Amino acid sequence: MGTETLSLDDISVLLVWTAIAIYALAFIAYALDLSRRSALAISAQDAAAKRELVGAAVGAGAGGMSAGGAAATSPAAGGQASDASAGRKRFVWARIGTSLTVLAFLFHVAGDITRGIAAERVPWANMYEFALTGTMLIVAVYLVVLIRYDLRFLGSFITGMVALLLGGSALPFTFYVEVVPLMDPLKSVWLIIHVFVASLATAFFALTFGLSVLQLMQSRRERKLAAADRIAAGEPAATGAVATKTGPKFLRTLPPSDALESLAYRFAIVGFIFWTFTLIAGSIWANDAWGRYWGFDTKEVWTFVIWVLYAGYIHARATRGWRGTRSAWLAIIGFVAVMFNFTIVNMFFKGLHAYSGLS
Helix, strand or coil: CCCCCCCHHHHHHHHHHHHHHHHHHHHHHHHHHHHHHHHHHHHHHHHHHHHHHHHHHHHHCCCCHHHHHHHHHHHHHHHHHHHHHHHHHHCHHHHHHHHHHHHHHHHHHHHHHHHHHHHCCCCCCCHHHHHHHHHHHHHHHHHHHCCCCCCHHHHHHHHHHHHHHHHHHHCCCCCCCCCCCCCHHHCCHHHHHHHHHHHHHHHHHHHHHHHHHHHHHHHHHHHHHHHHHHHHCCCCCCCCCCCCCCCCHHHHHCCCHHHHHHHHHHHHHHHHHHHHHHHHHHHHHHHHHHCCCCCCCHHHHHHHHHHHHHHHHHHHHHHCCCCCHHHHHHHHHHHHHHHHHHHHHHHHCCCCCCCCCCC
8 A cells, every 4th residue: 555645835734733723722721811810800809898898897996906906917918828829820821821822833833934845935925825924923923022021911812813814824725825836026035025024014013903902992991990980979971871891801900001002002113114124125126026116006005005004103193192092993904904905905906916826
């Protein structure tokens, strides 16, 4: 009996699907972490309220000061011990999610490298390969940023998005194509530089998008809490009745909306710098390939539209005070334009940049 050997491209596909499965497990772990954080936040609030009641009761007692002091000390010490224990348990699922993300990332990198070796070129010459490399860079940026900022609350968003994008791209009836020779215009050093930097910019824009979505949710929750506080203080609500629910419970464990916005803004600036280079490098490559820097090709136009959107976001926030909801929506619209450029423009708009690899 003859045995069929796997090609490097087949091995790459197996590695990619293994990474997708592990990303899905990481998503579950991060989701459980958010659920755990919510439960602990609620129990911590209840414990704090009970300690306040105990303190008030002890303070109201006229006699037995020493006994009251001992009674007050005991619950506080017990509360601190339970808080410390809860703090250790709180991040168990987050650590598991991060470990799974690192493991999935290693399989992802291996799948990307083997695809490049099989193709004997850089693995980002068509839509499948761009998705393969782009999602890899999204995870890489996320993991690097974790060294400085604790963004594990964003883990479920990142791993879920990568699993969906990569899984959707790897299906045989979507973007996946077998290794084929490069088209002549792509045989340039600018393929290495231009497309890689565009993928890196997309990774930073993805983080900006995720933070902006959470910013909108957190901002809405803060407005509801502020309205509830006004009513409790005897002031009339601004408009309408205040809902008893303020949104998903995990939001109470996240940073405030202004902190989320500040982080999103930083990532947007870095992504914008890379996208600016992408636009310039693309113009130089276009001149080398077609003898002109700009020709209003559909891909060129949408690349410029994305640049304008993020330039407007950065300018409006820095000089015109567009903060809060408006800045978040600008960042979200910018990333939607990035995804539209990658999917719809590549698949349905014909032009000089028709290198999707799809027949």
